[in-house]
Amino acid sequence: xxxxxxxxxxxxxxxxxxxxxxxxxxxxxxxxxxxxxxxxxxxxxxxxxxxxxxxxxxxxxxxxxxxxxxxxxxxxxxxxxxxxxxxxxxxxxxxxxxxxxxxxxxxxxxxxxxxxxxxxxxxxxxxxxxxxxxxxxxxxxxxxxxxxxxxxxxxxxxxxxxxxxxxxxxxxxxxxxxxxxxxxxxxxxxxxxxxxxxxxxxxxxxxxxxxxxxxxxxxxxxxxxxxxxxxxxxxxxxxxxxxxxxxxxxxxxxxxxxxxxxxxxxxxxxxxxxxxxxxxxxxxxxxxxxxxxxxxxxxxxxxxxxxxxxxxxxxxxxxxxxxxxxxxxxxxxxxxxxxxxxxxxxxxxxxxxxxxxxxxxxxxxxxxxxxxxxxxxxxxxxxxxxxxxxxxxxxxxxxxxxxxxxxxxxxxxxxxxxxxxxxxxxxxxxxxxxxxxxxxxxxxxxxxxxxxxxxxxxxxxx
Amino acid sequence: xxxxxxxxxxxxxxxxxxxxxxxxxxxxxxxxxxxxxxxxxxxxxxxxxxxxxxxxxxxxxxxxxxxxxxxxxxxxxxxxxxxxxxxxxxxxxxxxxxxxxxxxxxxxxxxxxxxxxxxxxxxxxxxxxxxxxxxxxxxxxxxxxxxxxxxxxxxxxxxxxxxxxxxxxxxxxxxxxxxxxxxxxxxxxxxxxxxxxxxxxxxxxxxxxxxxxxxxxxxxxxxxxxxxxxxxxxxxxxxxxxxxxxxxxxxxxxxxxxxxxxxxxxxxxxxxxxxxxxxxxxxxxxxxxxxxxxxxxxxxxxxxxxxxxxxxxxxxxxxxxxxxxxxxxxxxxxxxxxxxxxxxxxxxxxxxxxxxxxxxxxxxxxxxxxxxxxxxxxxxxxxxxxxxxxxxxxxxxxxxxxxxxxxxxxxxxxxxxxxxxxxxxxxxxxxxxxxxxxxxxxxxxxxxxxxxxxxxxxxxxx
Numbered sequence: 044x045x046x047x048x049x050x051x052x053x054x055x056x057x058x059x060x061x062x063x064x065x066x067x068x069x070x071x072x073x074x075x076x077x078x079x080x081x082x083x084x085x086x087x088x089x090x091x092x093x094x095x096x097x098x099x100x101x102x103x104x105x106x107x108x109x110x111x112x113x114x115x116x117x118x119x120x121x122x123x124x125x126x127x128x129x130x131x132x133x134x135x136x137x138x139x140x141x142x143x144x145x146x147x148x149x150x151x152x153x154x155x156x157x158x159x160x161x162x163x164x165x166x167x168x169x170x171x172x173x174x175x176x177x178x179x180x181x182x183x184x185x186x187x188x189x190x191x192x193x194x195x196x197x198x199x200x201x202x203x204x205x206x207x208x209x210x211x212x213x214x215x216x217x218x219x220x221x222x223x224x225x226x227x228x229x230x231x232x233x234x235x236x237x238x239x240x241x242x243x244x245x246x247x248x249x250x251x252x253x254x255x256x257x258x259x260x261x262x263x264x265x266x267x268x269x270x271x272x273x274x275x276x277x278x279x280x281x282x283x284x285x286x287x288x289x290x291x292x293x294x295x296x297x298x299x300x301x302x303x304x305x306x307x308x309x310x311x312x313x314x315x316x317x318x319x320x321x322x323x324x325x326x327x328x329x330x331x332x333x334x335x336x337x338x339x340x341x342x343x344x345x346x347x348x349x350x351x352x353x354x355x356x357x358x359x360x361x362x363x364x365x366x367x368x369x370x371x372x373x374x375x376x377x378x379x380x381x382x383x384x385x386x387x388x389x390x391x392x393x394x395x396x397x398x399x400x401x402x403x404x405x406x407x408x409x410x411x412x413x414x415x416x417x418x419x420x421x422x423x424x425x426x427x428x429x430x431x432x433x434x435x436x437x438x439x440x441x442x443x444x445x446x447x448x449x450x451x452x453x454x455x456x457x458x459x460x461x462x463x464x465x466x467x468x469x470x471x472x473x474x475x476x477x478x479x480x481x482x483x484x485x486x487x488x489x490x491x492x493x494x495x496x497x498x499x500x501x502x503x504x505x
Numbered sequence: 506x507x508x509x510x511x512x513x514x515x516x517x518x519x520x521x522x523x524x525x526x527x528x529x530x531x532x533x534x535x536x537x538x539x540x541x542x543x544x545x546x547x548x549x550x551x552x553x554x555x556x557x558x559x560x561x562x563x564x565x566x567x568x569x570x571x572x573x574x575x576x577x578x579x580x581x582x583x584x585x586x587x588x589x590x591x592x593x594x595x596x597x598x599x600x601x602x603x604x605x606x607x608x609x610x611x612x613x614x615x616x617x618x619x620x621x622x623x624x625x626x627x628x629x630x631x632x633x634x635x636x637x638x639x640x641x642x643x644x645x646x647x648x649x650x651x652x653x654x655x656x657x658x659x660x661x662x663x664x665x666x667x668x669x670x671x672x673x674x675x676x677x678x679x680x681x682x683x684x685x686x687x688x689x690x691x692x693x694x695x696x697x698x699x700x701x702x703x704x705x706x707x708x709x710x711x712x713x714x715x716x717x718x719x720x721x722x723x724x725x726x727x728x729x730x731x732x733x734x735x736x737x738x739x740x741x742x743x744x745x746x747x748x749x750x751x752x753x754x755x756x757x758x759x760x761x762x763x764x765x766x767x768x769x770x771x772x773x774x775x776x777x778x779x780x781x782x783x784x785x786x787x788x789x790x791x792x793x794x795x796x797x798x799x800x801x802x803x804x805x806x807x808x809x810x811x812x813x814x815x816x817x818x819x820x821x822x823x824x825x826x827x828x829x830x831x832x833x834x835x836x837x838x839x840x841x842x843x844x845x846x847x848x849x850x851x852x853x854x855x856x857x858x859x860x861x862x863x864x865x866x867x868x869x870x871x872x873x874x875x876x877x878x879x880x881x882x883x884x885x886x887x888x889x890x891x892x893x894x895x896x897x898x899x900x901x902x903x904x905x906x907x908x909x910x911x912x913x914x915x916x917x918x919x920x921x922x923x924x925x926x927x928x929x930x931x932x933x934x935x936x937x938x939x940x941x942x943x944x945x946x947x948x949x950x951x952x953x954x955x956x957x958x959x960x961x962x963x964x965x966x967x
Contacts, residue, residue, distance in 0.1 A: 248800070251801055256778065315718075340712075
């Protein structure tokens with residue numbers, strides 16, 4: 044099981060050979076010669092690891108059960124840096140081992156409270172524990188802090204910050220009425236926004252939107268060359284207020300981007316209760332798509348499901364939303380759900396996956412939009428910054444690129460000592476974001492900035 | 506601390522001198538001479554107990570800390586029957602002591618899983634542990650089972666059962682636009698319906714209504730002499746399906762009654778998110794009623810809270826609902842909430858209590874409506890059964906009567922051995938409901954039955 048690399052080589056242990064790992068491995072292998080890297084690609088499924096290693100001389104695939112402590116520790120001990128691409132809940136054991144064996148760690152996941160607790164130990168051991176360095180969170184942190192720091196360095200004072208990200212289908216494959224396909228975990232899309240009211244600040248006032256109104260409170264965003272998008276509020280826009288140093292900011296809003304009209308139609312599902320993931324429907328397995336819809340509508344011995352739904356939600360005969368529902372085959376009495384003891388959300392996901400699954404060759408797109416409002420020399424100003432990243436195909440998706448590349452770049456910079464401030468951290472310091480954003484540009488992940496008139500929050504809606 | 510009653514007297518220990526206990530004590534004291542009763546009225550607050558005992562020779566007030574086991578057990582040991590009027594979560598220790606000392610027990614609360622576990626021990630000791638014998642649950646069980654048993658005894662087969670209860674203001678004091686005042690715990694009214702989708706069966710189909718649609722799916726009910734009401738679904742209509750023996754029933758629906766138009770206006774609060782009890786608003790204490798409303802509306806530098814709200818919820822200028830909101834003084838910029846770290850639900854409750862608190866002398870009303878659909882000799886039939894109970898004033902409220910009387914009647918029947926089937930139970934057997942309903946009639950708690958055409962579920966809506 045041991046690896047035999049020459050001693051001047053640096054070994055990077057990558058745990059988890061999932062969706063975004065391909066781009067990461069590609070990036071590091073291309074650098075392996077010049078930077079003297081050896082990769083160990085570990086996964087519970089050896090084939091997944093082998094497929095990524097692809098017989099490259101600098102890549103060693105490995106079957107690894109992360110719940111086997113001795114095996115896990117053996118691998119971590121001999122690595123120089125560890126990248127955990129595991130689901131977020133599995134990072135913590137890896138992180139504790141990294142403290143024990145004094146190894147740097149990189150993950151793309153949110154900092155958990157348990158991870159946060161390791162901060163002091165990481166600092167004392169001179170270890171960089173870099174987290175949230177994927178796309179969202181990750182590229183959003185870096186690109187935002189770059190502009191915020193520059194505004195401050197020029198003597199400006201931040202008034203407002205709005206930040207939006209969307210994972211969408213690329214324009215050339217955008218061919219359904221929803222202008223949407225699943226480009227990441229469908230389940231997260233179906234339950235997005237649930238678990239409490241969305242909270243943010245507008246012009247110094249706290250604002251709250253309950254889940255069942257979320258999809259009716261959108262704003263528009265135009266991205267040059269890509270047309271118009273809509274944005275809806277994330278659950279907690281205030282999460283990074285202190286971290287970004289925006290304690291006294293008047294407007295702070297983070298949101299999710301979709302194509303215009305998506306949210307208004309999605310709201311139909313929300314209103315009917317189809318996105319609920321907290322209970323199970325009786326007899327879900329044998330229900331047709333039509334039965335599923337009918338579960339949320341009043342009983343009638345004569346009226347059709349269609350009429351009851353139009354009436355219940357006051358949808359006009361000629362409303363475009365209706366075509367979107369028909370496109371999903373929502374009223375089909377013959378297609379079966381086929382999932383036992385399913386929640387409404389699971390049943391809806393099944394229906395949507397029929398229509399919204401990317402086909403081979405279809406490409407995704409990541410869009411990001413920041414608005415920075417600030418005051419400089421008594422004048423209110425605004426900078427808008429946008430980024431669009433298109434996928435190149437099934438493996439090199441935009442999502443995989445914008446996660447895998449910053450993780451890989453960060454790992455290498457840490458190994459080379461160019462990112463060296465120790466501790467559990469996210470990429471918000473110049474030492475971190477500057478070199479990473481620079482290198483990301485060479486891969487086409489580039490932000491375009493424009494100065495616009497300061498509009499305050501949503502002033503266009505006046 | 507000991508009580509000195511002559512030995513042929515039977516001692517009833519009443520624990521908890523709360524809202525409904527007054528009617529209960531009254532009832533039992535009036536019977537005390539003839540039935541040789543002595544009451545011990547125990548409460549953590551001696552004054553509450555004294556005020557109910559009112560120096561009656563057969564009533565002994567007592568200060569009792571139910572969390573003091575030896576004191577509690579001492580009292581239970583020397584009683585012949587125990588009535589717990591405590592909040593539901595405190596019954597279980599009393600119940601366990603009743604097993605130890607072999608005493609009968611009566612409560613008006615839902616049977617908890619812990620209570621249920623005592624069933625076998627109660628049976629073995631020949632003890633009647635009667636629960637859910639207030640108004641809802643209680644009077645609803647008894648009046649429903651009486652009709653259901655009669656239909657079955659006549660050879661009928663149940664097709665549908667719908668049951669509705671409302672705690673409302675009496676017609677003579679019904680003088681606000683909502684036709685509603687708080688007659689019981691206001692908090693329960695504000696958060697009613699939350700915690701999951703409402704579930705029921707209509708004509709053999711399971712139906713689900715998410716909370717945010719609940720108040721838009723009402724049906725009308727007419728009660729002779731009292732006009733029209735509306736009903737909305739309870740969260741779990743299927744709770745008593747097996748207990749009532751209705752396993753194969755086609756329609757089972759339980760609901761809450763309000764005056765027509767209440768739910769449509771209440772839905773405004775639901776839509777805005779004002780009934781949410783899961784998070785706290787920043788700066789709640791210093792917010793005005795107007796600020797509270799504005800927290801749920803988009804920011805605008807120019808538009809009024811009123812216009813934003815009308816626009817957000819598409820409320821016409823001349824909609825009657827708007828007058829209901831104004832009646833609550835919802836847009837007042839000067840009235841302060843004055844509650845620190847409050848949830849939206851707590852803040853809304855504060856606003857509603859200004860307007861909806863019963864004034865001295867104002868009376869409440871309990872309304873109940875059952876619909877029994879059944880098949881007899883190949884013919885579909887329906888019986889409607891309604892009950893209206895009016896309060897007589899601040900202490901003899903309809904709510905206190907319909908809780909206190911059945912509890913008292915049941916206690917006496919158990920003591921007299923007329924209700925004797927042992928075990929943890931609810932009042933659904935003829936042995937229990939027959940004598941209690943009969944005696945309730947003498948207090949004006951009377952059901953009126955009428956045979957109507959079998960309509961199935963909500964057939965009028967066709």
